[in-house]
Amino acid sequence: MRGVIMHAAGDVRVEDRDAPIIQEPTDAIIRLAASCICGSDLWPYRGSDEVDATPMGHEYVGVVTEIGDAVENVKVGDFVVGSFMASDNTCEICQAGYQSRCVHVVPMGRVGTQAEFARIPLADGTLVATPGQPDDDLIPSLLAASDVLGTGWFAAVAAEVGPGKTVAVVGDGAVGLLGILAAKQLGAERIIAMSRHADRQELARRFGATDIVEERGDEGIARVKELTGGLGAHSVIEAVGTQQSMEQAIRSTRAGGHVGFVGVSHDVTLEGQELFRSAVHLHGGPAPVRRFLPELIQLIWDREIDPGAVFDLTLPLEEAAEGYRAMDERRATKVLLTMP
């Protein structure tokens, strides 16, 4: 089969790989209906994370083609969505809703789902079948549920978004934009999108943003304060993962408010005194997408939300390298890869 391999920073190739086979009785094999490139794939692409002929991709939707002997919850032919963290969904941590930290967790980054087929470990706990075979136009949204929607949704839940609240969103990538969609669905009264790109502002508004702040850093914080009677937002979603974005998120939050951070923290350090004085709640980490999948799949199935709108470039799998370039150069927000 064909699959994406990153050989070094900036060096992405589509190559022949062995098709995956069942290794454990809890595995399933799926044929991908589509795959995509994640903002977090840009960390190694830009040299911030190590790679060494690494199979890429951790987002996936598709049809089950084979199951191990122990798999009971999905069957061959099911159309399924799973998370970027395979989980047993039965341990105490999973049951508390933190499947991304399951005691048996398998990060799907080790699997590489920018490929025609993928082996899904812990299939019973990881995969959720859709109510039937989806119409083609639903596939991008279901694929978004696998990571960026689930992550934006978790960020909004972690930030305790709810009715009557003002929410600020730091980051206008796919996760930040879908954090806006989640905030809207969760009943936020006012949603401030921090974005300086016209096309992303447009999508932010479509997803529910009521205000746009173009300023960053101290000026951005000052603008959020201005919009919130000097207090800061009740809830702030952080969807970038840099020192500046974390500080912007914490300082844009009112005392007693909540920061939900889902940008993968790179070289971020938080100063204890500032965190102490801020009196904010801080919660984040790798999103337990599995917790939200049944609800998100239903919302998509019922066409109540359209998270697939974050894909603004569609390319054949074979042209994945161009997809990486487009995202790196910000010519695309998120790239969908179609299968051969």
Place this chain on the structure above:
Amino acid sequence: MRGVIMHAAGDVRVEDRDAPIIQEPTDAIIRLAASCICGSDLWPYRGSDEVDATPMGHEYVGVVTEIGDAVENVKVGDFVVGSFMASDNTCEICQAGYQSRCVHVVPMGRVGTQAEFARIPLADGTLVATPGQPDDDLIPSLLAASDVLGTGWFAAVAAEVGPGKTVAVVGDGAVGLLGILAAKQLGAERIIAMSRHADRQELARRFGATDIVEERGDEGIARVKELTGGLGAHSVIEAVGTQQSMEQAIRSTRAGGHVGFVGVSHDVTLEGQELFRSAVHLHGGPAPVRRFLPELIQLIWDREIDPGAVFDLTLPLEEAAEGYRAMDERRATKVLLTMP
């Protein structure tokens, strides 16, 4: 009147000071029934915070002797308890329960309550009258409510302590010990006290600790994991404020669990990647004691809790310097100062 002044690190003197007068119509003057020395007073005593002939003390109980023209909620003769952060209790932040970050907050550290009288700013929002004049034996507990009990209670609430949960407490000073008492009252199933001092272990058990861990650092974390099926505690109270104690708290918490931190963070930096991977909730800061005062006063009045037991040394105000020495040398957990 007599009052405590810290001239420099280690240099505490009791001196004549002008008795306070009403400065704002929202002020009240109280005659202190007792005062005390806080663990946080040791930061400047040990040279970690600046002092310059600073009036010391921020905990207080006593009788109102005078009120400003605008004060309506307390009257002359009332016995009152207040917090170390004076607050209006009406702004949006106060109403959300974060009176320690009131938009008009006045830190009582600027006032200095290790003295015979004190001026309480924002008296209506800050002071809570007891149901009547308290018996003498209740005064230590009511004084504890002013800070260490309220702070330990907030830490437990911030750590989302509740029925069925396992709680670990980092720090066996007065705040940590009263965090144990709070955890017990809030229904925790199991309370792990991290302490290596026999006398404090005894008080920890009296307040509700079910397990004692004497190890610190990595060994302490490993012991908590051992006691919790390898997962870590659901809720961890951090009541020290050092790099080691914060790391110990975060690493002793299970994924998805809650850390309530109330130790005043000194030279603490948190690494973003670790916080991200830990998937814990982090909340803390200066405790909004005012939120809890009515409930805490009632529990003390009804003799359901005995937080005054943390005072293990009582000295006349005049001998405050010896009180500081005793706490600095860990000969005392917390020192009560009686009035002339």
